[in-house]
Amino acid sequence: MIVLHKTGGVQWAGMMLALLLAVAVGGTGDLPFSAVAAILVTGLIFLAPRGQINWLVIAAMAAGIGISALALLPFAQSTLLFWAMVLAVWLGAWLLVASIAESPRLPGLPGRAQSLLAPLGFGATLLWLWEITVRALDVPRVILPAPSLIWDRLIRSTDILWIDFVQTFVKGALSGYAIGVGAALVFALLVDRSDFLRRGLLPVGNFLAALPIIGTAPIMVMWFGFDWPSKAAVVVAMVFFPMLVNTVQGLAATDAMQRDLMRTYSASWTQSLLKLRLPAAMPFIFNGLKIASTLALIGAIVAEFFGSPTRGMGFRISTEVGRLQLDMVWAEIAVAALAGSLFYGILALAERGVTFWHPSQRKR
Numbered sequence: 001m002i003v004l005h006k007t008g009g010v011q012w013a014g015m016m017l018a019l020l021l022a023v024a025v026g027g028t029g030d031l032p033f034s035a036v037a038a039i040l041v042t043g044l045i046f047l048a049p050r051g052q053i054n055w056l057v058i059a060a061m062a063a064g065i066g067i068s069a070l071a072l073l074p075f076a077q078s079t080l081l082f083w084a085m086v087l088a089v090w091l092g093a094w095l096l097v098a099s100i101a102e103s104p105r106l107p108g109l110p111g112r113a114q115s116l117l118a119p120l121g122f123g124a125t126l127l128w129l130w131e132i133t134v135r136a137l138d139v140p141r142v143i144l145p146a147p148s149l150i151w152d153r154l155i156r157s158t159d160i161l162w163i164d165f166v167q168t169f170v171k172g173a174l175s176g177y178a179i180g181v182g183a184a185l186v187f188a189l190l191v192d193r194s195d196f197l198r199r200g201l202l203p204v205g206n207f208l209a210a211l212p213i214i215g216t217a218p219i220m221v222m223w224f225g226f227d228w229p230s231k232a233a234v235v236v237a238m239v240f241f242p243m244l245v246n247t248v249q250g251l252a253a254t255d256a257m258q259r260d261l262m263r264t265y266s267a268s269w270t271q272s273l274l275k276l277r278l279p280a281a282m283p284f285i286f287n288g289l290k291i292a293s294t295l296a297l298i299g300a301i302v303a304e305f306f307g308s309p310t311r312g313m314g315f316r317i318s319t320e321v322g323r324l325q326l327d328m329v330w331a332e333i334a335v336a337a338l339a340g341s342l343f344y345g346i347l348a349l350a351e352r353g354v355t356f357w358h359p360s361q362r363k364r
Contacts, residue, residue, distance in 0.1 A: 093125040145327040153327040168313040171228035172300035176235025184243035192251045205241045221307040234303040239292035250284025286351040297340045
């Protein structure tokens with residue numbers, strides 16, 4: 001397999017398998033256009049340079065696999081032939097994603113869009129496998145709803161989902177994130193100035209960070225009430241220590257020669273901080289910001305399980321589970337995952353713009 005993969009043999013075999021599958025599905029009479037697409041893609045494969053897969057072939061291959069995948073959905077049944085066809089589509093989609101990931105990076109904006117094709121293709125393949133498996137095995141909706149049902153619930157419940165999103169993400173997670181990150185940055189500067197705080201505060205912070213959220217969340221609810229301030233307090237407790245540790249580590253990242261050079265220039269502590277140490281700490285700071293972004297939303301949602309008003313993602317998940325409305329639960333999970341991913345992506349883009357000089361960014 002390794003030899004075939006290195007020579008491109010697996011990609012060629014996978015494309016042919018997917019195209020033959022398209023012909024077979026088109027032969028059912030319900031989707032004859034798949035056969036035409038299969039013939040077109042097969043011709044493009046033979047016209048492509050040997051050992052090379054160009055973007056025209058990749059686009060045609062994606063069309064053939066997509067048509068085959070859509071054609072299989074109405075025929076979901078537990079037969080050996082059906083599962084063999086599902087396996088063939090999955091193999092073709094996997095090889096398509098591998099071909100896109102291994103293709104040379106295009107310059108400019110198309111290259112940035114190209115970096116999204118592989119994860120989007122992989123995600124679409126997982127959703128398709130989820131949908132067709134649930135249909136074929138006739139899984140009850142209370143066990144695992146199909147993605148189509150979850151999407152339908154998303155469309156029909158946008159008003160409720162938006163209210164929950166504002167309550168949990170905007171009020172609870174973002175406010176707690178801003179307070180926790182800001183406090184961590186301030187304390188990191190104080191720790192950097194004082195050996196006493198470095199030796200005393202960091203161990204205490206490590207102890208507080210190890211406290212379980214299921215133990216601190218009820219206490220925060222009793223202290224700050226059932227509305228969003230208690231959720232923000234839980235988020236502050238979760239994001240403070242990771243941000244503090246990363247910032248302190250980043251401020252110590254400069255070597256002795258660089259610090260001696262600043263002292264040779266008679267630079268004060270503030271000048272050395274702004275000109276040398278803070279820029280050098282930016283990769284560590286952004287690492288802490290990205291870690292805290294994932295913890296913030298998790299903390300806000302979990303905190304709502306221990307008391308909240310009649311809105312919020314955590315409240316909705318807990319109540320809908322009791323009502324066996326699993327499609328609504330998955331809709332809330334999808335919104336939370338999308339919000340968390342976008343938040344993380346924004347921080348990653350900001351990191352790329354600020355730390356463009358760092359070797360990890362220059363390699364991209």
